[in-house]
Amino acid sequence: xxxxxxxxxxxxxxxxxxxxxxxxxxxxxxxxxxxxxxxxxxxxxxxxxxxxxxxxxxxxxxxxxxxxxxxxxxxxxxxxxxxxxxxxxxxxxxxxxxxxxxxxxxxxxxxxxxxxxxxxxxxxxxxxxxxxxxxxxxxxxxxxxxxxxxxxxxxxxxxxxxxxxxxxxxxxxxxxxxxxxxxxxxxxxxxxxxxxxxxxxxxxxxxxxxxxxxxxxxxxxxxxxxxxxxxxxxxxxxxxxxxxxxxxxxxxxxxxxxxxxxxxxxxxxxxxxxxxxxxxxxxxxxxxxxxxxxxxxxxxxxxxxxxxxxxxxxxxxxxxxxxxxxxxxxxxxxxxxxxxxxxxxxxxx
Amino acid sequence: xxxxxxxxxxxxxxxxxxxxxxxxxxxxxxxxxxxxxxxxxxxxxxxxxxxxxxxxxxxxxxxxxxxxxxxxxxxxxxxxxxxxxxxxxxxxxxxxxxxxxxxxxxxxxxxxxxxxxxxxxxxxxxxxxxxxxxxxxxxxxxxxxxxxxxxxxxxxxxxxxxxxxxxxxxxxxxxxxxxxxxxxxxxxxxxxxxxxxxxxxxxxxxxxxxxxxxxxxxxxxxxxxxxxxxxxxxxxxxxxxxxxxxxxxxxxxxxxxxxxxxxxxxxxxxxxxxxxxxxxxxxxxxxxxxxxxxxxxxxxxxxxxxxxxxxxxxxxxxxxxxxxxxxxxxxxxxxxxxxxxxxxxxxxxxxxxxxxxxxxxxxxxxxxx
Numbered sequence: 001x002x003x004x005x006x007x008x009x010x011x012x013x014x015x016x017x018x019x020x021x022x023x024x025x026x027x028x029x030x031x032x033x034x035x036x037x038x039x040x041x042x043x044x045x046x047x048x049x050x051x052x053x054x055x056x057x058x059x060x061x062x063x064x065x066x067x068x069x070x071x072x073x074x075x076x077x078x079x080x081x082x083x084x085x086x087x088x089x090x091x092x093x094x095x096x097x098x099x100x101x102x103x104x105x106x107x108x109x110x111x112x113x114x115x116x117x118x119x120x121x122x123x124x125x126x127x128x129x130x131x132x133x134x135x136x137x138x139x140x141x142x143x144x145x146x147x148x149x150x151x152x153x154x155x156x157x158x159x160x161x162x163x164x165x166x167x168x169x170x171x172x173x174x175x176x177x178x179x180x181x182x183x184x185x186x187x188x189x190x191x192x193x194x195x196x197x198x199x200x201x202x203x204x205x206x207x208x209x210x211x212x213x214x215x216x217x218x219x220x221x222x223x224x225x226x227x228x229x230x231x232x233x234x235x236x237x238x239x240x241x242x243x244x245x246x247x248x249x250x251x252x253x254x255x256x257x258x259x260x261x262x263x264x265x266x267x268x269x270x271x272x273x274x275x276x277x278x279x280x281x282x283x284x285x286x287x288x289x290x291x292x293x294x295x296x297x298x299x300x301x302x303x304x305x306x307x308x309x310x311x312x313x314x315x316x317x318x319x320x321x322x323x324x325x326x327x328x329x330x331x332x333x334x335x336x337x338x339x340x341x342x343x344x345x346x347x348x349x
Numbered sequence: 350x351x352x353x354x355x356x357x358x359x360x361x362x363x364x365x366x367x368x369x370x371x372x373x374x375x376x377x378x379x380x381x382x383x384x385x386x387x388x389x390x391x392x393x394x395x396x397x398x399x400x401x402x403x404x405x406x407x408x409x410x411x412x413x414x415x416x417x418x419x420x421x422x423x424x425x426x427x428x429x430x431x432x433x434x435x436x437x438x439x440x441x442x443x444x445x446x447x448x449x450x451x452x453x454x455x456x457x458x459x460x461x462x463x464x465x466x467x468x469x470x471x472x473x474x475x476x477x478x479x480x481x482x483x484x485x486x487x488x489x490x491x492x493x494x495x496x497x498x499x500x501x502x503x504x505x506x507x508x509x510x511x512x513x514x515x516x517x518x519x520x521x522x523x524x525x526x527x528x529x530x531x532x533x534x535x536x537x538x539x540x541x542x543x544x545x546x547x548x549x550x551x552x553x554x555x556x557x558x559x560x561x562x563x564x565x566x567x568x569x570x571x572x573x574x575x576x577x578x579x580x581x582x583x584x585x586x587x588x589x590x591x592x593x594x595x596x597x598x599x600x601x602x603x604x605x606x607x608x609x610x611x612x613x614x615x616x617x618x619x620x621x622x623x624x625x626x627x628x629x630x631x632x633x634x635x636x637x638x639x640x641x642x643x644x645x646x647x648x649x650x651x652x653x654x655x656x657x658x659x660x661x662x663x664x665x666x667x668x669x670x671x672x673x674x675x676x677x678x679x680x681x682x683x684x685x686x687x688x689x690x691x692x693x694x695x696x697x698x699x700x701x702x703x704x705x706x707x708x709x710x711x712x713x714x715x716x717x718x
Contacts, residue, residue: 072379080508127689131696136507137636138692141445143684144633148682155678267678273517278508288508319527321519328516332498335509338504 012270019264025338026297027287032283033304043331047314052190057306062195063088063258065302066202072298073206075281077243078223078290079128083120085250086146086272089267091255093150096158096265104143106164116242117252118245120146125244129237135244143274148231148268157266168194169252169263184333195257196300202250206295221241223290272324279331280305288296306331376643379695380658383641386664398672406543413548417666423666426452426554428633431638431656432563433604436572440582440600441499442634442648443506448608450517452628455612457521458624459484463537464530471533477540485609490518492605495523514632522624533619541617552614559610563653573651576600580648629683637688640695645673656692695712 024315040048047053058065067084071210074081091113096105098112104184128191146328160166210216219240221229258270285303305327312326362633391398398532399416430448437445465474465570473480491513498509532538540551567573575596578586616622640646641662644656666687693699 029670033552086401128695131693131697132698133692133696136443137646137688140633141688141692144630144681144688145685148679149687151676151678152682155676272515275511277514280510288505321522321527324519325516327511328519331515332512335498335504335512336502339504343503 001325020114021276025287025292026294026300029283029285029297029300029304033300033307036098036304036307036311040307044311045313047061048310051175052188055190055192055196057194057303057310058192058260060198061302061306062193062199062261063201063254063256063270064273064276064280066250066254067151067277068204068284068298069206069295070247070254071277072281072284072286072293072295073210073219073250074135074243074247075278076210076219076223076288076293077240077306078226079240080278080288081124081135081139081140081142081244081247081251082274082278083124083142083146084247084254084277085270086143086150087116087120087251088255088258088273090146090153090269091149091252092259092262092269093153093265095256095259096160099160099162100106100158106168109165109257109259113252113256113259114249115252116255117249120251121245124248127239129240130245131170136149144285147267152327154265155267157264158195159264166263173197174292183191193261195260198253198257203299204247204251204296210295215239215242223292224290252323276302276305277329279334282338283330283334287342289342354476354490366627369615376652377655377658379586379643380641380655380662383662384658384665387662395603395672396705398669403548405622409509410543410545411548412543412550412554416672418550420661420664420668421553421666422550424661425531426573426614426628427631427638427660427664428657429607429611430555430558430561430604430635431642431660433607434601434635434639435642435644435651435653435656436508436576437604438598438639438644438646439648440576440597440653441506442646443499444509444579444632444639445489445601445604446494446507446632446636447495447510447513447517448604448635449628449631450514450521451488451605451608452612452615452667453521453622453624454491454524455484455609456616456627457524457624458487458533459609459613460616461525467530468528469531469533472533473534473537473565477537481609483614484613485606488609488612489602489605492601492608493598496601497602500594500597502670515652517562518624521622524528525622527624529621529623536622538617538620541619552593555610559607560657567653572599577650581650633681633684633688637691640688640691645695646692657660 025181030295036280037048045098069087071081094116095104095112098108102113108205120142124135124138127133127138171194173194173196174189174191176189210219218234221232221234222236222239222243226236229239255256255270259265262269280301281298282288282301283291284294284297284300308324308330309326314320395702399415401409401413401417404414406412434444434448437443462475462480463473463477464470495506495513498504499506500539502509512551539545540555542551543549544551544620575586577590578591579590579593579596586596587593612628615628625635637645638659639656641650641659644651663684666684667680670683671677675683
């Protein structure tokens with residue numbers, strides 16, 4: 001019996017090592033998040049106790065959730081994509097220019113964002129999967145291309161005044177039972193934006209895809225071990241291509257959600273979001289070496305990252321640079337933890 | 350990486366190959382050809398590109414000016430980074446993407462030391478050379494941090510350096526309390542502009558000096574050999590008695606020193622610093638220089654002279670694009686296209702396909718005759 005495969009009483013396969021790794025890292029993330037949030041409520045009180053504040057983390061980061069989920073999928077196959085922030089920025093700018101200067105409507109904006117995602121996905125996926133170029137180099141070039149193109153489209157920030165768009169942007173979906181009472185005793189219902197619903201839907205759909213479809217299982221197999229996946233008859237190249245395609249499409253969708261949240265096109269949009277997405281995925285338990293990861297973990301990764309940012313700023317470190325340093329420190333901590341876990345496991349073998 | 354196994358037949362054939370074929374196979378062919386192409390383009394489009402004239406600078410010294418001088422001058426930082434990046438690439442099979450951010454840190458440290466923590470200083474608080482040495486020390490410490498993550502924790506280089514890429518500029522701002530110190534003393538600007546009485550920009554001399562240092566380092570020590578051995582196969586180099594982790598760490602620290610000197614040149618040009626803009630996107634150019642120099646981005650054998658020529662080619666390209674009034678913010682898009690073309694051409698899969706196509710084409714021709 002190979003190491004790591006266990007059978008239950010009836011002789012069915014019970015679990016594999018890779019999956020238990022996923023569960024372990026997922027558990028760590030969820031525990032870290034809850035400990036952090038509840039200690040923030042206990043020691044810092046006030047803002048953290050209000051449900052609306054928690055929902056605002058979701059409202060502000062709907063696009064980041066989608067980007068991070070896409071990033072997780074690429075990372076599960078053993079690749080990486082740092083062009084997502086650039087694609088988000090480009091989508092915002094092109095959509096804004098389309099709405100304002102070319103008389104676009106909501107449908108064209110959706111088509112534009114998915115189209116840009118598709119274009120980036122096809123090119124990057126082809127270069128990575130079929131020409132076997134390092135994904136980092138390809139997506140680095142993709143990032144610079146997207147950022148350069150953004151400034152070519154427009155250097156000036158473009159504010160959107162389209163009414164149909166603003167109506168969707170300002171739609172608030174009230175969550176029953178989570179509201180709070182203000183000082184006058186009036187009930188203020190808690191709300192989320194449209195983007196959050198879309199983002200959570202994406203998480204659920206991709207969770208099912210990764211768990212129960214052939215494509216999803218192939219992602220794990222390819223990331224776990226390229227060659228044995230090949231020997232099992234999995235089309236490795238196509239799987240990698242699909243992962244990059246999916247990631248860039250999600251980056252396009254993330255761009256749309258970002259656009260819905262901020263309502264303008266700006267060169268500075270989504271600056272550094274590729275780093276936030278990678279950090280969220282890693283904190284969420286996705287291994288850089290591939291084969292291990294979970295989109296639910298990634299969701300908690302995004303929440304943890306933004307909770308700690310909020311904690312740091314409410315502790316009085318509210319200068320702009322602390323946020324970046326916090327992200328980097330979190331990233332460093334989790335990378336080192338992962339690396340130690342991996343090294344110890346390899347030694348046992 | 351698929352390993353291309355050369356058939357023994359080809360090796361026997363080698364001496365009979367034409368001069369042209371041997372030349373195109375040489376590592377320095379691609380960068381030199383790219384340089385020749387750019388020169389040719391500029392010669393045809395506008396020969397005045399190459400004009401060099403003597404002008405008076407603000408201090409009243411006669412100095413050389415012209416596009417060629419500006420290429421040689423502005424490429425200095427990039428050349429230094431390319432040298433360090435080549436070593437890092439060769440030893441660890443990945444690139445350091447935090448060089449721009451670390452340049453900001455080094456520049457910030459040097460300015461803080463020279464200004465003594467004041468916002469604006471008219472004379473240096475300590476010898477400039479000492480400040481530069483402290484900058485180099487700090488930068489090497491950050492290099493060691495990156496190197497330790499790569500060598501001892503076995504994290505992919507680009508992801509390990511992502512940490513400093515994210516935090517570096519913020520740390521640089523933190524060092525000076527987010528103020529922008531300005532050094533007004535003329536002697537601080539010697540390194541980035543002109544020495545009195547010498548019409549050639551000082552960065553060119555610094556670059557030549559550093560290139561000679563690295564030439565000597567590679568010639569008289571085993572650094573080059575060890576780096577290649579570790580890059581080709583870390584395990585077998587370990588079996589041969591090398592310490593691969595130590596050598597990887599060392600290359601990252603050497604890159605740190607190069608970055609500090611480059612950062613010094615950059616802050617010395619203006620006597621001030623802008624944390625978010627200084628050396629923006631330079632990591633892309635440095636990686637591009639290494640790739641353009643014909644070095645494999647997945648480690649192993651390297652040639653620093655290729656990278657140096659590559660750096661000049663990139664600066665040449667940048668200056669040419671500026672001359673045709675491409676806005677600086679749009680430059681990355683053009684460069685990204687160049688990068689993609691380069692990596693596609695140098696990808697092993699594509700090369701194999703191309704040579705296969707050539708061979709089959711040759712066969713059909715032979716059969717027809």
